[in-house]
Amino acid sequence: MGRKGMALMVVLTTLILVSGIGTLLFLRTLNEMRHSQLDEKIVQTLMLARAGALVGGGFLSGPLRDQLDALVQGQASTTSCWALGGGDCSAQEPDPILTAQALNNLARALQDRVDQLTCNQDFSPEAGLSITLRVHFTDSACGQTLPTGIQLPPGRFVEGAPRSANQAATQTYALPFVLVAQGGAGIYRRNVVVQGEYRFTLGRSSFARYALFTHIHTLPNGTDIWFTDGTLFDGPVHTNTYFRFYRRPWFGGPVTSAGCTNPSQDGQACGSQRAGAYFYGQGFLSPTQMQPSPSAPVVTNRYGTHAPTFAGGIDWQASFIPLPQNAQDQKAAAQNGGLYFSQGVMSLKLSFQCENANGAKVACDTPQAIKYQYIEAQICQNRACNRVQREVYRYTEGGPLEKEQNNGRFQTVRPSFNGVIYVDGGVESLEGPGRNGNQPTPALASFAQITVAASGTIRIQGDLTYEIPPCTSPSRRNPDGTITPANCPNSQAQNILGIYSQDGDVLIGENAPDNVQIHATLMSSSGVVAVENYNRTRARGTAYLLGGIIEKYYGAFGTFNSTTGQQQTGYGRTFVYDPRLRRGLAPPFFPTTGKDQVLAVTLFAYGQREQLY
Template identity: 40%
Template sequence: MKRAQREEGLALISALMLIVLVLGVVAVTAQLTLGNVKQTSDTVATTRTLALAQGGRNFAQALLRGPVGADLSDAVADLAQRNVLGNASTWVFSKGEASQTPDPQRVAQNTQVLAAQLQGRLPGAGCYGPFIVSSTQTLSVRVSFNGTLPACDGAAEETVPIGVGRFISGARNSTQTYSLPYVMVVAASQGDARRTLTVNGEYQFDVGNGSFARFALLTDIHQNSSTSDEIYFTSDTLFNGPVHTNGNFAFYGEPWFGGAVSSSGVNDRQTQGAWFQRTDNCGRWWQPACVAFRGVAALTPTPAYGNAEPNFTNGVDWGADEIELPTNSNDQRGAAERAGIYVDGNATVTMTVGTAGSEISGRNGQTFQRLVVNGTEYRAFEDEALYMRSGNTWIRARNASGQEITNFNGVVYARGQITRLAGPPRSAASDPATAPPALASFSQITVAASSHIRITSDLKYEDNPCDGDLRRGSGGQVIVPSCETDPLQKKNVLGIYTSGGNILMGLGNTDSSLNVPRDVRIHATLMASEGQVLVENNRTAACNGKVYILGGVISKTYGAFGQFNSGTGQCTSGMQRSFTYDQRMLNGMAPPYFPTTQMTNLLPSRRIIQYSQAEQERR
């Protein structure tokens, strides 16, 4: 009996030991399995953060080419206006030097000034993000041109070694190429896994005399050309690009400016400052005047007068240098005579986009820019070949001297008026969206004349750089459209320039074909250096909606578009205006042979050079 009990006890102990052993094996196996799962999970997270960081590097390169490029352009223009930099007739970053190449030390010093100016313009002083890529992934980018990486996405501010700017190539009186070194840190996170890529490189950029196309609005005299009365910016006024006058601005209500604003005060009142008109607590003998000119001291630090409060989101300079406008179109005429289309007299010009068939050998299926000038049809292709119709055949076009044009330069010039400048008609007269493009996606055209130019239809880009118009929402908030900033991504551009007349939006003419349709769309930069950009018969013609301009307006005086009831704000004649700035112009884009200022400006060509890349993983 006792023996049986002992055997049962031994069996129980053996069973318990077996259970313990099995549980141990299970525990070890489970631990190994969980470890493997965690290791696999960590490996997946690490792989994904690496892929995200590498994608973030490509995103950061796009930032450098686009938004950072626009900030660089602003910084160059600002330093040039303040006489820190030279113009292209000398060495831009070694002003006044007449040597064969600029002094490297002076270039290094001045590019450091540029780097500091640029860094201060970057959002968060160079912190982009963090951006939420997915529910578990984030991405941020830090950029430094001055050796300081900002605090960003949990990372502290830090100082990093960085080189100095240098001259690369170019000559005085020509385009010059310089570089700024940069350090860029891309951080990608997924859960606890974090991967950073540190990239060292240099930003190479070209500078030269700036184009007037850089401005959203520029006037030499900001007054009515007939009465010399001030022309007021009101709460309906919206500009999202650089605005300048050589005279004095006038403000009423709350106009909004999204770009740099400057005035010289050399014209109009011939002193620095601006006009303001308020409507609150004014006009009685014991109150301030409702209309007053405010000098610079009165506008510092707040540029306002009562409830006349313009919103300068990017600063204002009341003492900027005068920017002189050209008085002739010799450059445009010469370009048209050499490798463009030249008319010795008045002209009509129509622009459309087409696709070639077999009528021109070797061109079947290719898109072309169609130009009809005084009844003669031309076709320009992306490789700069220009053909003209001769009877029923097509031949290579010839210049004013009778020589074959091998590379069309995009200039159409009339020594006289352009009585009709048009694109293709709308398929539905009341709907601007039904107007086909006038300019092919590759096309870069300047239409110029020595006298008046009348626009008679929509002139639209095939490849529109913006997804909408600058406007106010129902609550009064400013809605800024998303626009491409890189000139290399959207290439089509149109300039319209007259050196001795006005640019007219046709309206109120007995011949209805000379009138623009309602809510006309003009994709172009318009310049009348001795005249105005205005709506024809704006005091007598019936209201015809708005003129929507995507580009800029440069003129001697600020032209009238229409008349309005001061009490209701409703149109009584003519048209209203809606300006949306083409952001590519900040990055140096300009129509071919468009007039240039004497100020230094950033040119479109730029290169992002990467020298080294270092990866770091952190969990």
């Protein structure tokens, strides 16, 4: 072979070697790129799965709590000393076997609610990525079994005390759960599995939890009340009788109807029950007659389409809830740790102010300022109430209740104040401190929690507002028909007011200002929450209520021209439900329903593991 041949062989060999090395380098680069992409996807899907676990925690403590509360209302005992399970009332805890059985039934019902809210739902806010959840309270969730190697123990009683006839103790129970959060990016998947306990505390449900409650859903004279396009309720709505629907009312919370055909006048008995509701121009329909379904009925006739929205669910066969027979609990609370007035009260004024150490009024942001909640009463000295005595009380957060003396100094009359003011008689005028221009001056300090209860009628003659209102705007219906719920950014606010009449009405009085603002839950066991002489006073703007209304009959606020819609007398209504009430916050010693409510939920995570697919 010549030099040229040898040179060619060397060149070819070199090319082959270089090509091989290049190929190896190229393949190695591709492999490294693949590993780099895989590492990136592993990290990305892991972050998504972890985010999903956080979403799941928010779901368990938020939307699922509402579902649990609805189930507890139906499943917890109203007569036993133990809410769930049963057993010896002299024991320190309920029978563990009975409790496990009751909690197992609750878990199965809760699993159905969980699956409806989570299965086939993508919780990722970004296209191309996915976050899915499934939550196990039973062995199967979203059609899938528990992850390998994990089992669910039975539910259990955690702590609490048995109830007696005069003591509504709280009780805490636990449901074990497994949360599987999966993050996805393309073909890549990663799971985070969290195992723990879902603990919930039960206590007697307060009437304050309702946005609207009626024993008989008519005016006192028997006039029918219709929910219309203008009806927007964010919170729970209940009647012991029937609802009537015209056009498209909207309900953001659970709606329940007991369907009592002959409810007693004393609010204690239901008579026979018939499930269903009235639709304008159609008459009464039972759930089986509602199309396309009882949860979303639609009736179309010559008067339009009548299709109420039940965003929080509907129960046409809810339990009858009796109204309180007396106000003895509130009276006793006032006598033992609050303020008790044995005669009617001409006026009751709530206000607060900040003072320095010398008692001078100062701005509340002044260093060392002391904030006092004031209660000023003009107390009737005879039955005609033409002689009155002025008394002034005040207290600070966690401090004693003090009474003003003749020398202007304040003296402690109770080491602490339980928040209850009870009047044996009526309250002719309940109001706040007045207005600054057109704006109400707040009546309740940020820490104040007060219930004003009376045996007779209570007249609200002025604005009553919170220093820190939980909500800043009402729900509204948009031009396209969608609903923007109320804006409630201050859900941790603690100021709260309840106004309760046992044998009278709660009235917005004739001296109340135009566009009156009331932050409170209002309740009348024997009458109505209404505007005094609603059909004989001039048009006075809108009554803005932040809280809820509980009443025997539906109370009227004003009248409108049926043709033009123009207000003729009284007030229009703007109701905003206080969402804190549904989570268990209530005015002190406010009447309870005899049913249980979820007062608090707590998540305990016992372990977490990650899985790569």
